[in-house]
Amino acid sequence: MPREFWLNLPVKDLKQSKEFFSQLGFTFHPRHINSDDMAGLVIGEAKVLVMLFPEATFKKFTGQEIADTRQGTEVLLSIDAQSREEVDEWIEKAVKAGGTAFSKPQDQGGWMYGAGFADLDGHRWNVLYMDMSEMPKA
Numbered sequence: 269m270p271r272e273f274w275l276n277l278p279v280k281d282l283k284q285s286k287e288f289f290s291q292l293g294f295t296f297h298p299r300h301i302n303s304d305d306m307a308g309l310v311i312g313e314a315k316v317l318v319m320l321f322p323e324a325t326f327k328k329f330t331g332q333e334i335a336d337t338r339q340g341t342e343v344l345l346s347i348d349a350q351s352r353e354e355v356d357e358w359i360e361k362a363v364k365a366g367g368t369a370f371s372k373p374q375d376q377g378g379w380m381y382g383a384g385f386a387d388l389d390g391h392r393w394n395v396l397y398m399d400m401s402e403m404p405k406a
Contacts, residue, residue, distance in 0.1 A: 272315075272316075272317065273314075273316050273317070274308070274316075274317045274318070274319050275316070275317070275318045275319065275343075275345070276318075276319045276321060276326065276329065277318060277319070277320055277321070277326075277343075277389070277391055278321055278322070278323040278326035278327070278334045278389065279320045279321065279322065279323065279388070279389050280322075280323060280388070280389055281388070282304065282305075282306070282307060282320060282321075282322050283304075284366075284388055285307070285320050285387070285388055285389065286307050286320070287365075288365045288366055288367065288387060288388050289307075289309055289320075289387075291361060291364070291365035292358070292361050292362060292365060293361070294309045294310070294311075295309075295310045296308060296309060296310065297309075297310050297317055300319075305321075305322065305325060306319055306320065306321050306325070307319070307320045308320075311347070312347075312348075318345065337386070337389060337390025337391060337392075338390060341392050343391070343392075344384075344392050344393075344394050345391065345392070345393045345394065346393070346394040346395075346396060347393060347394070347395050347396070348395075348396060348397070348398065349395050349396060349397040350397065351397055352373070352381045352397050354395075354397065355373050355381055355382060355383055355395050355396070355397050356373050356383075358383070358385070358395040359372070359373055359383045359384075359385055359395065362385035362387070362393070363385065366388055367385045367386055367387050367388065368385065368386045369383065369384065369385050370384045370385065370386055370392060371383050371384035371394075376396075377404075378402060378404075379398060379399050379400075379402035379403045379404065380396055380397065380398050380399075381396070381397045381399075382394060382395060382396035382397065383395055
């Protein structure tokens with residue numbers, strides 16, 4: 269069984285991306301804290317890493333061109349929030365830091381409340397609060 273799990277994303281400007289995610293409250297893995305070649309966002313209690321790589325480095329790893337995030341979405345990264353207010357805060361912080369809201373905060377299905385933002389490179393992030401007590405029974 270793997271000990272760690274990493275999601276890898278290409279970024280145009282690593283320094284700007286690190287600043288953007290810092291403004292959202294993300295912490296960075298100490299292993300890469302002083303690196304100019306990569307950054308590891310620590311996500312949640314499980315400490316999943318979202319690795320940010322300059323586009324040229326990412327292309328070397330994949331051997332392929334990078335998807336144009338203005339034309340389509342290859343991945344949707346989802347984050348759980350502890351309240352409706354936290355969803356609102358995430359979107360406000362993302363927009364203030366230079367991202368864009370692609371989905372305004374709204375009720376979804378009566379038991380979820382969520383919104384979405386795109387980071388500086390167009391990668392889409394979904395923020396959801398789920399009230400499990402209101403979740404429809406199967």
